[in-house]
Amino acid sequence: MTWVAWRVQRPQILAALGAVAMLAVWLTATGLVTGHSPAWKYWTDGDVGLLYALPGLLGLALGAPLVAGEAGHRTQRLAWTQSIPRTRWLAFKLLMGGLVAAGLSAALTALLEWWTKVVSIAASTNSGGFSGVRIQPAAFDVTGIVVVGYTLFAFALGTALGAVIRRPGWAFALGIPVFAAGRLLVEDWWRPHLVGPASYASLTGIPSKAVWNGWLLNSGLVPAGRTSPVPGQTWQASPPASYYTCTNHARSMAADAHCAALAHVHYVMQFQPASHYWALQGAETAIFAGIAVLLLGVTVIAVRKWSS
Amino acid sequence: MSTPAAAVETLGLGKRYGHAWALQDCSFRLPPGRIAGLVGPNGAGKSTLLRMLAGISTPSAGEMSVLGWPAGTQSTETLACIGYLDQDRPLYRGFRVSEMLRFGRELNPRWDDTRARRHLDDLAISPRSRIGRLSGGQQAQVALTMCLAKRPELLLLDEPVAALDPLARDDLMHILLQSVVDDGATVLLSSHAVADLATVCDYVIILSASRVQLAGDLDHVLASHRMLLGPAAAAPPVPADGAVVSSVTTGRQTTMIVRAGQLIAGQPASAQPPAGLPIADPAWEVVEPTLDEIVLAYLRHRPQDLPQRPGRWARGAAPVEAR
Numbered sequence: 001m002t003w004v005a006w007r008v009q010r011p012q013i014l015a016a017l018g019a020v021a022m023l024a025v026w027l028t029a030t031g032l033v034t035g036h037s038p039a040w041k042y043w044t045d046g047d048v049g050l051l052y053a054l055p056g057l058l059g060l061a062l063g064a065p066l067v068a069g070e071a072g073h074r075t076q077r078l079a080w081t082q083s084i085p086r087t088r089w090l091a092f093k094l095l096m097g098g099l100v101a102a103g104l105s106a107a108l109t110a111l112l113e114w115w116t117k118v119v120s121i122a123a124s125t126n127s128g129g130f131s132g133v134r135i136q137p138a139a140f141d142v143t144g145i146v147v148v149g150y151t152l153f154a155f156a157l158g159t160a161l162g163a164v165i166r167r168p169g170w171a172f173a174l175g176i177p178v179f180a181a182g183r184l185l186v187e188d189w190w191r192p193h194l195v196g197p198a199s200y201a202s203l204t205g206i207p208s209k210a211v212w213n214g215w216l217l218n219s220g221l222v223p224a225g226r227t228s229p230v231p232g233q234t235w236q237a238s239p240p241a242s243y244y245t246c247t248n249h250a251r252s253m254a255a256d257a258h259c260a261a262l263a264h265v266h267y268v269m270q271f272q273p274a275s276h277y278w279a280l281q282g283a284e285t286a287i288f289a290g291i292a293v294l295l296l297g298v299t300v301i302a303v304r305k306w307s308s
Numbered sequence: 309m310s311t312p313a314a315a316v317e318t319l320g321l322g323k324r325y326g327h328a329w330a331l332q333d334c335s336f337r338l339p340p341g342r343i344a345g346l347v348g349p350n351g352a353g354k355s356t357l358l359r360m361l362a363g364i365s366t367p368s369a370g371e372m373s374v375l376g377w378p379a380g381t382q383s384t385e386t387l388a389c390i391g392y393l394d395q396d397r398p399l400y401r402g403f404r405v406s407e408m409l410r411f412g413r414e415l416n417p418r419w420d421d422t423r424a425r426r427h428l429d430d431l432a433i434s435p436r437s438r439i440g441r442l443s444g445g446q447q448a449q450v451a452l453t454m455c456l457a458k459r460p461e462l463l464l465l466d467e468p469v470a471a472l473d474p475l476a477r478d479d480l481m482h483i484l485l486q487s488v489v490d491d492g493a494t495v496l497l498s499s500h501a502v503a504d505l506a507t508v509c510d511y512v513i514i515l516s517a518s519r520v521q522l523a524g525d526l527d528h529v530l531a532s533h534r535m536l537l538g539p540a541a542a543a544p545p546v547p548a549d550g551a552v553v554s555s556v557t558t559g560r561q562t563t564m565i566v567r568a569g570q571l572i573a574g575q576p577a578s579a580q581p582p583a584g585l586p587i588a589d590p591a592w593e594v595v596e597p598t599l600d601e602i603v604l605a606y607l608r609h610r611p612q613d614l615p616q617r618p619g620r621w622a623r624g625a626a627p628v629e630a631r
Contacts (some may be wrong), residue, residue: 004414007407008400074398078451080364082415083388083458307366308359 001084005096012062012069013100019061020104023054027115035118051112051142055105055150056179062097063158064171067303071166077308090303094296098155105151112142135215135274137187144281149288154179156295163302186287192217194283198273199227203257205267214271224264239265315340315462315494316361320370323356329518330356334370336513336523338496343488345505346498347603348515354498355395357515358464361496362392375462388418391460395467397451401440405433408450409457416458424457431476445471456483463487465497469504481508506599514606521606526599533602536564538592554605565597565605 006013067090070076080086116139134143141147157179161171197217200208207216220235221243222228229237246259260266272280314337321334331353338344346354359365361374363382372379377386399408405428413419428435431449439447448471455463463484469477485508487493496513499505505512506526513523522529533553540557553565597605 001414004411007403007411011402073401074394074396075400076398077359077364077392077394077396078398078400078454079415081362081387081390081392081394082412083384083417084415085382085384085387087382305366308364 001089001092002096005092009062009066009093009096009100012065012097016058016062016100016104020058020108023050023108024111027111031115031118052183054108055147056154056176056183058104059101059151059154059156060158060172060175060179062101063155064162064175065168066093066097066159066162067299068162068166068168068171071308072168074308076306086303086306087300090300094159094299097159098152101151101155102148105148109143109145109147112147116143133213133215133274135213135272135277135280137215140215140277140280141187144277145285146281146288149285149292150179150183152292153182153288153295156292156299157182160295160298160302163299163306182288182291186284190287191280191284192272194287195272195276195279197270198276200269200271201227201266202269203260203266204253205256206253207269210273211269211271214273216269216271218270219268221260221265222268224261224266227268228270239263314338314373315342316372316374316496318357318361318370318372321357321360321367321372322369323353323360323365324368329368331360331515332369332518334515334520336520338494338511338513340494341488341492342511343484343495343509344497344511344513345502345509346496346513346515347500347502347505348498349500349607352515353518354515355466358392358466358496358498359394362390362464363387364392384417388416388458389461391455391458391463391465393451393455393463393465393468395470397448397471399439399447399451399454401438403439404435405437405439405442405450406435408439408454409435412454412457418459420457420459423459424453427453427456445473445476448472449476452480456487459487459491461491461493463493463495463497465495467499468497469499469501477504484508502600502603512599512603514603516607522602529602530596530599532567533597533605534566535595535597535601536562536566536592537595538562538564553602554608556608565602 067076070079079089116134120133120139133139141150154175157175158171161175161178162168165171165174198210198214200211202208205219218228218235220229220237221239222235222237223230229235240263243259243263243265246262247256250256250259316338317336319335321331322329323331330351334353334357346357348354356365360367360379361372363374363379363386367379374381375386375389400411403411409421409424409428412424413421425435428450431446433442433446433449437446439450442450452465452468455465468480472480481504484495484497488495497505497509510526511524512526512529514521524532538561540560540562553567555562555564557563
């Protein structure tokens with residue numbers, strides 16, 4: 001059955017391999033050129049968008065036709081009347097597609113580890129662009145192990161949609177917004193709290209080095225002694241009016257700090273420090289792997305109930 | 309595997325798509341070792357029945373057992389015993405013929421590769437050819453080869469002769485007969501070419517209007533029906549009850565197909581002589597009909613027998629006498 005799984009999925013696997021190989025060539029070339037001369041940095045800014053989309057496209061391209069592709073010429077009727085139970089048949093196909101998806105995304109991440117480093121060094125000598133601080137979403141989303149998690153999520157999403165809709169094209173098309181929504185929801189609402197964030201407080205509001213090298217979540221003036229706003233208030237809540245009357249006349253950092261102390265407030269920056277990188281990577285990968293398992297369960301049920 | 313009493317047995321089997329029943333109240337028993345012909349017009353539910361027996365379609369009602377196993381059994385053992393040829397002849401179009409055979413070899417423990425290769429060789433189908441480049445007839449032959457090389461105990465063939473030329477039809481019938489003799493296989497094949505069936509089948513199931521109209525041994529079916537030819541003006545020599553399968557008047561002649569077993573009221577069918585019906589009226593001639601004529605009669609039977617069904621087939625309508 002291993003050969004069958006490989007042979008039936010060969011077109012998608014080769015296409016995915018080709019796409020990743022082309023990207024790898026491009027990344028290697030831009031990485032080498034940028035490393036050689038940081039002036040080439042601007043070439044690479046546009047690529048980053050593609051890098052965020054790639055795990056989704058790769059996973060969906062392998063997943064959407066896995067079951068739905070059989071419906072086109074009704075080959076599931078051939079496959080399911082051979083001497084192999086259809087759940088076993090499905091298991092082999094899922095294993096083949098899943099391993100390819102995971103393998104390709106792992107290879108791509110390995111390359112991106114190097115590439116983001118080169119490009120962020122270039123960025124530090126230029127202004128703006130890709131910062132390369134690994135805990136910040138721009139680099140976090142394309143390095144470490146989360147890429148494999150995203151790809152498996154997209155793969156499972158593609159198979160489940162395909163098994164339910166039974167049309168590979170529609171499964172792929174519908175998978176893109178669902179994948180994007182899933183990624184954004186987790187990144188904006190869940191990732192910041194996956195590991196308890198750190199706080200840095202100062203009277204002047206000048207961030208520490210740890211904050212610069214971390215992922216800033218929230219910042220604002222809060223009452224002295226607190227590391228977060230008073231319950232019921234937001235980070236944007238105004239300090240006492242006396243603080244502004246004071247700072248209007250302040251002419252130095254020290255004076256600003258004095259004003260804050262008088263008003264019993266201080267600046268707090270809530271952030272995920274660089275040291276939380278692997279904890280966050282592990283937790284987020286686990287989330288997407290968990291969703292992938294649920295979606296694969298949907299695929300199995302849909303295939304078992306498929307009456308053609 | 310112990311030999312079951314029936315290769316296929318269904319009881320009240322039905323399949324509904326939305327509100328419409330594609331097959332309803334289907335009950336019959338196919339003894340092992342037979343070549344059974346499933347006849348009926350397009351849309352009678354032949355393919356639906358075969359798909360359910362092959363395990364790729366789930367029945368909406370009723371029960372069935374295939375080679376002694378209940379419906380929906382999905383194990384390597386049960387699947388290996390059933391060979392199914394779909395009406396669409398699904399094959400992987402990007403595969404080469406040799407890859408299609410490897411597919412069969414990898415997935416079937418009883419696969420007979422020599423037989424498959426020899427069969428395709430005889431048909432001059434190269435193993436290097438792409439499936440998608442083959443003609444419709446050649447694809448049908450590859451699909452059929454896949455089905456036969458599996459060496460199943462039960463062959464479920466949906467319109468196996470549809471895309472074949474007359475010579476290939478003849479060859480296929482020969483192969484089917486041989487696999488029944490050699491392997492003790494049971495064959496259930498659907499067709500609307502009744503002439504093909506009469507030469508090879510020894511069992512017949514007539515399906516019409518989503519229901520089984522008749523199922524039985526070919527010999528018994530032939531022996532228990534009579535064709536009556538008489539003047540259009542004359543009163544029918546039999547009571548107009550269920551005994552009359554069909555009655556057609558053309559010009560001055562009436563042709564009736566009747567069930568012999570029901571001609572004499574109050575006596576069981578087995579007690580009645582199939583030949584020499586007690587028809588006293590000399591105006592009527594009694595002839596033994598061909599399978600073709602019987603099948604046609606049952607297909608015509610439908611309108612009078614099943615009263616008005618407004619738009620859809622109502623569930624639980626009076627069943628037609630089967631068997």
